[in-house]
Amino acid sequence: MKTIELSRRQFLKGTGALIVSFNLFPPASDLFAQATPGGEPDPTQLDSWIAVSQDGAVTVFTSKVELGTGIETALAQIAAEELSVQLSKIKVDMGDTSKTIDQATTSGSRTIERAGPQVRQAAAAARKELLRLASEKLGAPANQLTVREGVVSVTGNPYKRVSYGQLIGGKRFNVAIQAEGKGNDLKLAQDVKAKDPKDYQIVGKPVPRFDLPPKTTGELVYIQDVRIPSMLHGRVVRPPVINTAPVSIDENSIKQIPSIVKIVREEKFLGVVGKTEWAAIQAAQTLKVTWDKPVTKLPANTDELYAYLRNTKSFTTLKGVDKGNPTTALTKAKKQYEATFRWPFQMHGMIGPSCAVADVRGDKATIWSGCQGPFRTRASVAGLLKIPETNVRVIYHEASGSYGRMSNDDGAEDAALLSRAVGAPVRVQWSRQDEHGWEPKGPAQTQVLKAGVDDEGKIVAWEFTDYSLPWTVSSITTLLASEQIGIKSKTPGSGNGNQGGGEIYAFENSKIIAEEVPWLQSEPFPLRTSNLRAPGQLSRCFASETLLNEIAADLGVDPVEFRLRYLTGDKRGTEILKAAADKARWQKRSSPAGNSSGTTATGRGVAMTRRTGGYAAAVADVEVNKSTGKVAVRRVTLAHDCGLIVNPDGVKNQVEGNIIQGVSRALLEEVAFDGHGVTSLD
């Protein structure tokens, strides 16, 4: 061992280079941050994606962002795998619009599926170039080189070696790569062959997440923790009821509060800026404002709401399945079933509310944002301030979860308006009441289902109609502050999706549609709507799976067995359902179980769904208190097929969290409202 150590040292001496060094050089991301001042990184340049510093540390640049789901670590695993470097050598520089390419928002639980191949191919292109450089340096053809932990050596001659840091450290690759398409569909370096997944050493291994240690010590800088020199604190003053504007403002009402800088009013937007956060909070709470009378009124209760959903003409119909003729088949069916389901408004419920910092100087702006889509926020702020998008730089810091909430960063717009008004950097944080009252809610939905069964107990007709409010807040509409200063949405919004209505089942006659019902949005009002985790699908899946379970029970058939009859030809669907049933030690029988004595009834439920490329099937063991009706979920067994798994413990953490959040949403969560707005404010 000692001899080898010496030899290695002598070799290194000979090359006059350091192979290992710690923190001797600034990270490559800092070196290159200055490389694109005001300019747009070019997707066809390898340097836009990967940088290697002199100590061999690798920085991956991506506009996908860590929202708490672990993608930072998973993307790093993918890059480490392709480059054959230690995972600890990888840093992921996320979500700075001046340093990254627009890969579209981080959404849909699809970052690994969409950005994973982009990072993989960029890393594979970097490896290819590094091998080319090493081949020149070592005088051996690339096919005789092997890479281990960022060091390239000649196969069979381990003393002929050179590290990535020595080859390119601190320098630009200046290599062009193929880049076709945009955003999620961007295809990178398709001509470069990546590793065969069967050779993976790092991808597929459970690793601790990068972001967790500094989160447990207070060292991770969340968006709420960003402080800029000479930063002021802003708060937005929200109207008490929907859709109103300030008629008069009594400035004297906050005279006694020290450190107030300015009351800012633009059209319906009203805010205060103070030198301290406490001053801004008190001013926003104390400021006396007379608001005009609202001109639109919400449905005043749930009955009115669901009547509105059923009776209002949709602006678009999302078509899921259109197969055979379910209407005719229904009339011919031996037995017919019909069911209606209602799903309430639900909120994202981030623990920490919206927060952003803006520094607007003339026609330029820097925004610190916890958004899911830095480029989307860049576009929205540019539209708000009426300046070119390229004059806005968005710098990402993690917010509090998100769950879809930060697809639309309202706080960034608030901060931008206030900063512009005072000519200084302004930090805005929403109050709990602001967040719960004004965050865009997961839309209310109702479904009408009809099914027909023939003589042999086979489903021959399936009609599934989802009536949903759209996302009034989305990439194609305007955000709150924009609306308040008079920039109107040109569309009623984006659809709430149509997956989960039973499309996985091979019914002979099936029609699955989602009617998107326009939601009052002539003016800003608090019951805004947007994408909430697995948009619309919890509701649709609940309806579809519940009716299937009820039909199976009525026919006296085991509900797992019943589903498998309609999953023929769907290998993944069949396997996932069987896996969940096996793990849950499913006893074959029809439902319900026999009468139980005592105060508690026990039972079980099964459901499954497919969402884009993934399948999930779950079995729940449930108790119901017979006198109170209270439900207790004792155990959930879930099988999940999301394709290639990068970090198994990361996926497990997500699945566990989703079970808890999903059960909570199914049993406990409903946003209350009245004719004026949201009443669930704390």
Next chain:
Amino acid sequence: MAQISLRVNGKTQTVAAEPDTPLLYVLRDDLQLNGPKFGCGLGQCGSCTVIIDGNAIRSCQMEVKAVGSRAVTTLEGLGNVKKMHPIQKAFVDEQALQCGYCINGMIMATKALLDKNPKPTDAQIKEALAGNLCRCGTHTRILRAVKRASGQKV
């Protein structure tokens, strides 16, 4: 503004603040301690938790003038990434967080619990952490982390 002396994480510091400012804003904005987080400002979520006199306290609900000479401990007072407190390490070992926004409160409430009850039962842990909200759904992992931190079988 008043000059207010505070003993935080073993150090006495003087800040200029309005006496009725909630302690949370002084810790965060004046002392730049990012551990305690603003969640609700209503004492409902627990993300602003600090320890005063051995008790887990909601710093959003305590005026800074009420602290007096009592010692305040924040998350930063427990440890840092290079030198973690066993509770912080247990949370990392169990990968017991996702977004991590609530975790300050979970860890500080755990610290207050274990200082009084070094080997809590599952029921006692759940009771001690019941006022701390987590939206990501890492509850089962948090329970394991607390057991691990208390040297009990996970």
